[in-house]
Amino acid sequence: MDLKEKLVSSFMAFEERIDxxxxxxxxxxxxxxxxxxxxxxSKKEEAWKYTxxxxxxxxxxxxxxxxxxxxxxxxxxxxxLHEVDTYKVVFxxxxxxxxxxATTHEGIDVCLMSSALTKPKYKIVIDEYFNKxxxxxxxxxxLNTAFALExxxxxxxxxxxxxxPIEIIYFTTGVEDALMVQPxxxxxxxxxxHVQIIERHQSLNSNPVLTNSVTxxxxxxxxxxxYYKIQNDNLTANLIDNTYISQKQESRASxxxxxxxxxxxxxxxxxxxxxxxxxxxxxxxxxxxxKQHVDHYTLVQHATxxxxxxxxxxxxxxxxxxxxxxxxxxxxxxxQKTNAFQQNNNILLxxxxxxxxxxxxEIFADDVKCSHGCTIGQLDESAxxxxxxxxxxxxxxxxxxxxxFCNEAIESIKIPELKHRITKIIASxxxxxxxxxx
Amino acid sequence: MLSIKNLHxxxxxxxxxxxxxxxxxxxxxxxxxxxxGAGKSTLASIVAGNENxxxxxxTIELEGEDISELAPEERxxxxxxxxxxxxxxxxxxxxxxFMRTAINESRKAKGLADMPANEMLKLxxxxxxxxxxxxxxxSRSLNQGFSGGEKKRNEIFQMAMLEPKLAILDETDSGxxxxxxxxVANGVNKLKSKxxxxxxxxxxxxxxxxxxxxxxxxxxxGKIVKSGGKELALELEEKGxxxxxxxxx
Numbered sequence: 041m042d043l044k045e046k047l048v049s050s051f052m053a054f055e056e057r058i059d060x061x062x063x064x065x066x067x068x069x070x071x072x073x074x075x076x077x078x079x080x081x082s083k084k085e086e087a088w089k090y091t092x093x094x095x096x097x098x099x100x101x102x103x104x105x106x107x108x109x110x111x112x113x114x115x116x117x118x119x120x121l122h123e124v125d126t127y128k129v130v131f132x133x134x135x136x137x138x139x140x141x142a143t144t145h146e147g148i149d150v151c152l153m154s155s156a157l158t159k160p161k162y163k164i165v166i167d168e169y170f171n172k173x174x175x176x177x178x179x180x181x182x183l184n185t186a187f188a189l190e191x192x193x194x195x196x197x198x199x200x201x202x203x204x205p206i207e208i209i210y211f212t213t214g215v216e217d218a219l220m221v222q223p224x225x226x227x228x229x230x231x232x233x234h235v236q237i238i239e240r241h242q243s244l245n246s247n248p249v250l251t252n253s254v255t256x257x258x259x260x261x262x263x264x265x266x267y268y269k270i271q272n273d274n275l276t277a278n279l280i281d282n283t284y285i286s287q288k289q290e291s292r293a294s295x296x297x298x299x300x301x302x303x304x305x306x307x308x309x310x311x312x313x314x315x316x317x318x319x320x321x322x323x324x325x326x327x328x329x330x331k332q333h334v335d336h337y338t339l340v341q342h343a344t345x346x347x348x349x350x351x352x353x354x355x356x357x358x359x360x361x362x363x364x365x366x367x368x369x370x371x372x373x374x375x376q377k378t379n380a381f382q383q384n385n386n387i388l389l390x391x392x393x394x395x396x397x398x399x400x401x402e403i404f405a406d407d408v409k410c411s412h413g414c415t416i417g418q419l420d421e422s423a424x425x426x427x428x429x430x431x432x433x434x435x436x437x438x439x440x441x442x443x444x445f446c447n448e449a450i451e452s453i454k455i456p457e458l459k460h461r462i463t464k465i466i467a468s469x470x471x472x473x474x475x476x477x478x
Numbered sequence: 479m480l481s482i483k484n485l486h487x488x489x490x491x492x493x494x495x496x497x498x499x500x501x502x503x504x505x506x507x508x509x510x511x512x513x514x515g516a517g518k519s520t521l522a523s524i525v526a527g528n529e530n531x532x533x534x535x536x537t538i539e540l541e542g543e544d545i546s547e548l549a550p551e552e553r554x555x556x557x558x559x560x561x562x563x564x565x566x567x568x569x570x571x572x573x574x575x576f577m578r579t580a581i582n583e584s585r586k587a588k589g590l591a592d593m594p595a596n597e598m599l600k601l602x603x604x605x606x607x608x609x610x611x612x613x614x615x616x617s618r619s620l621n622q623g624f625s626g627g628e629k630k631r632n633e634i635f636q637m638a639m640l641e642p643k644l645a646i647l648d649e650t651d652s653g654x655x656x657x658x659x660x661x662v663a664n665g666v667n668k669l670k671s672k673x674x675x676x677x678x679x680x681x682x683x684x685x686x687x688x689x690x691x692x693x694x695x696x697x698x699x700g701k702i703v704k705s706g707g708k709e710l711a712l713e714l715e716e717k718g719x720x721x722x723x724x725x726x727x
Contacts, residue, residue, distance in 0.1 A: 421530075426566040428550035429526050429559075430576070430636060431584040437551075440579065444570030444619075 043097050043220075044079050048072065050103045051186055058189065064157060067171055071185035078179035090364040090396040091306055091335040096278050099248045101220035103187075105133045109213040111244065113140060119242050120207060124457045126238075127206040129192040133213055134221040136190060140209075150206055153191035153224050165195065169228055173256050173286040173312060181282045184254040188224035191253075194237065198230035198260070205236040205455055210253075212277070214245025225255040229263040229291075236455055240270045243277040255283045259291035261315070266454055267295045272465055273302040275330065282308045289315025289344075296449060298462055299326040299334045300469055310339045313375075316346045323449040324353040325462075327442075327469045328361040329389075335364035342375040342405075351382040354446045360392035367412070368400040375405050382412040387419060387445060439470040479504045479675040480525070480644050485536035487524050494520045496700035498536070502644070505672040509686055509711060510679045512697035513719050518679045519563055521697065522648045526560040527553045540644065554580075555587040557643030557674075561633040561650050568620040573632065574602060576620050577639050584640070605638040609665045626653025634665045641669070646677045651685035663688030683715035696722055 041049075051072045055065070080097055081088040111132055120128065127150040130140035136152055143151045156162040157170070171188075174181050192208040210223055229235050243249045259265045271279060279302055285293050297307055311320040326334050340349040355363045369380045386395040399412040419441055427437035443450075446466065453459040485498040494517045502508050512518055524531050525538060527550035538546045545553050568576065582592045593601075606613060609631055621629050630650050637645055647666070651659055666689050670676060678689055686694075686708065694710040695702045696719070704710070704722055714722075 420566070423566045423568055425526075425528055425530075425550060426562060427568070427576075427580075429554055429562075430580040430640065431551050431554035431587070432580055433551045433583060434549065436579070436583060440571060440576075441568070444568060447570035 043101060044075075046101075047103060047183065048076050054104075054187060063167065064170075068186045068188070071171075071176070071182040074177065074182040075179050075186060078182075081179060087337060087366070090362070090366075091304065091333065093304070096248070096250055096304060099218040099250070101218045101248070101250055102216035103220055105215045105219060107215050108135065109133060109215045111137070111140065111211060111213060116140070116211060116242070116244070119209060119211075119240060121205065121238060121455070121457050121461065124205070124455070126204050127202070129206070129208045131190065131210045131223065133211070133215050133219060134190060134223070148197065148200055148202055149193060149195040150202075151193050153193045153226060154189050156193040156226065157189065162193075165228065169226060169256065169258055171256070173258065173284040174254055174282070175284065175310070178282065178308075180252055180280055181254055184222045184224055184252050184282065187222045188254070191224040191226070194225075194227045194235065196229045196233040196235045199232045200230065201233065202235040205238060205458075208237065208239045210241045210251065212243045212245070212249045214243075214247040216247070218248040218250075220250045220252070223251065223253045225253070227255065227257040227265070229257070229259050229265050231261045231263065233260070234264040236266045236268075238268045238270065238455075238458060241273060241277070241279055243274050246274060246276050249277045251277070251279045253279065253281050255281070257283065257285045257293065259285065259287045259293045261288045262290045263288070264291070265293040267293070268453065268455075268458060269295065269297045269307070270462075271298060271302055271305055271334075272300040275301070275303050275332070277302050278304045280306045280308070283310065285311045285320070287311065287313055287315070287318045287320065290317045291315070292319040292321070294321035294323070294452070296453060297324040297336065298465070299324065299328065299336075300465055301328070302332065302334070304333045304335075306335045306337065308337045310341070311349065312341045313344045313347050316344050318344070318347040320347075320349040321452075322349070322351040322353070323452060324355075325446045325449045325466070326353070326355040326357075326363055327446075327466060328356075328363065329358035330361060331359070332361045333364075334362075336366065337364075338367045340369050340380060342369070342371040342378045342380060344374065345376045345378070347375065348379040349381065351384075352448055353384045354449060355384075355386045355395060356389065356442055356445065357386065357393040357395055358389040360390070362394040362396070364396045365414075366398045366400070368402070369410060369412070371401075371403040371405050371408055371410065373404040376407045378405060378408040378410065380408065380410045384412075384414045385445065386414075386416045387442070388416065389419070435471070439467070442470055479506075479541060480677070481537075481539040482525070483537050483539075485521075485524070485538065486534045487520065487531045488534060489520075489531050494531070494700055495524070498697075498700070498702060500695065500702065502675045502677060504675055506693065507670070507676045507678065507689060507691045509691035509694045510677060510697050511681065511694060511711060511714055516697045517700045518697050519648055522560055522646045522677075522679055525646060526550055526558055551583070552587075554640075555584050559637050559640055559642030559645045561630070561637060561645065561647040563649040563652065565621045565629040565633055567622045569622050571620050573616045573618060573620050577602065577636060580636070581639065601639060605635055608638055608668060609635045610661050611635055627655060627658040630654055631658060631662055634662050638665060638669055643674050644677070645669075645674065646679065648679045649681070650678070651680055651682065659685065660688065683711045686711045698722065698726075
């Protein structure tokens with residue numbers, strides 16, 4: 041039985057475990073039908089031209105783990121932003137870990153998706169937001185929706201500011217030979233509200249993992265959302281991240297994606313505008329080697345006038361790794377006075393390293409400022425010699441150049457401890473001790 | 479200080495230096511002049527360790543030690559400094575951070591601990607005043623968007639920070655207006671001592687009015703064809719290089 045068949049047949053078993061009388065039942069049933077029709081995407085589809093899932097789909101993934109593993113905090117402390125107090129929503133092999141989590145209902149909700157989906161008091165919110173901005177046609181999003189049960193539920197009411205950053209961490213422990221998990225997050229940020237969120241998927245073992253995650257984020261009027269994704273997983277972990285962001289007027293949403301590890305990583309990041317004077321910020325740093333594969337597939341849908349979007353993706357690829365950047369900016373006819381910028385710079389460190397870069401601009405309004413820039417190159421030899429001449433050894437000179445290359449996306453991290461952490465991860469990727477800070 | 483013997487070098491099989499001999503002693507200032515394409519910048523680059531050139535024959539000694547096999551940074555740690563004709567822009571790295579890294583890497587190579595931050599700041603303040611550099615300038619990305627003159631002044635600022643034994647100034651005067659030229663030359667003169675040496679590469683005699691050489695060499699077609707005192711520079715300025723060519727025939 042291949043994975044698609046296995047998933048479709050598991051759906052019935054899954055439905056028996058949950059409440060089939062709820063309105064969610066129809067949502068899930070439609071979703072599994074869409075997945076059953078479309079199956080996993082293949083390279084024949086334009087959107088998946090450069091990323092093949094075939095090799096990973098050959099694994100016999102368990103969809104529901106039979107056993108449970110516990111994890112000691114000391115083992116996983118390093119994956120948390122432990123220097124600073126945070127709210128934490130933590131999952132182990134797809135199941136909530138109350139032991140590792142620090143949730144809250146005081147003024148703001150930082151808790152479990154499973155509660156929100158099942159408890160009556162959340163029904164109004166779920167009816168209004170769940171699976172609304174997510175693309176119902178997209179097959180992997182549908183697959184996630186069909187099985188959506190666990191994940192983080194974050195609701196910051198009007199005029200509230202989340203007093204601490206929120207960490208959402210999914211650990212896998214190797215409880216099964218191969219495990220597929222499908223986290224589902226819902227983030228609602230009310231008018232004038234503000235939140236900072238860090239999301240991470242971390243495998244603690246070398247057994248293959250496939251994570252198919254969906255996150256819906258709603259930024260209401262003048263809301264500020266800063267979302268950080270840390271992807272520094274091991275070489276047997278695969279991640280398909282589908283993030284959908286709905287923004288109302290004068291809201292500002294930023295997503296930083298730090299892709300340093302994993303086997304295959306695909307980031308589908310989608311911004312939709314519903315109001316004027318919206319600002320969307322997409323930043324990415326990708327540093328990969330060996331045979332890693334990272335694919336950034338972004339969409340900014342400008343549907344309303346006077347909005348801005350800023351994309352800046354920096355990629356450094358070594359060994360025989362492959363990077364993909366497919367960035368689409370869509371400016372609808374009504375979206376006059378749009379300012380949409382996209383920058384994608386790539387450095388290839390070896391002969392076998394590959395980047396497929398495809399900027400796409402579709403503009404139907406006539407009074408807009410849109411630009412895109414894409415560069416692919418090697419490290420500047422003359423800059424290397426210049427730095428060495430001043431006494432900086434080759435390895436450090438390389439690192440300094442690469443740091444400088446990524447600097448813009450590091451500088452804009454608003455949580456100082458996270459900035460420090462990312463800087464340290466980058467330093468370890470570049471195999472240098474930092475004698476400098478940027 | 480610097481002793482170059484029978485240096486032959488090529489790039490992509492094209493021979494550029496065809497047997498250079500040069501002796502520079504501590505406390506001396508040497509000027510190397512010559513027409514375009516003679517090999518002046520190549521010589522500077524090779525002494526600094528640029529790996530793009532193939533050295534086929536000859537030796538380069540610094541204080542009696544053969545440095546021709548050393549990496550550029552190792553030469554820098556031993557006191558070689560090259561002021562680039564075209565300083566490279568490095569976006570994202572501030573002048574201050576670059577200098578801090580350079581100085582601390584050099585100290586590390588000598589087995590010393592990092593320079594304490596307050597000492598570093600003091601040094602930066604002192605040297606930036608010497609070259610009349612605005613402090614705001616130091617937090618900008620290295621050479622990015624600098625004017626030609628600013629880049630050159632920044633090179634000499636770095637030289638002042640690093641206090642090399644042997645400084646090679648490659649066309650440092652190009653792109654400088656007269657005020658900047660005076661500031662740069664003044665900086666170089668203040669750094670000069672009996673223990674270090676300066677090699678000035680230039681097309682024009684102009685800079686040599688401010689940085690007065692003890693010796694002037696004429697480099698043509700990969701060889702030093704004539705050497706003399708500072709009056710040779712004046713003669714070259716007046717008569718060009720053709721008369722030397724005529725002498726060689």
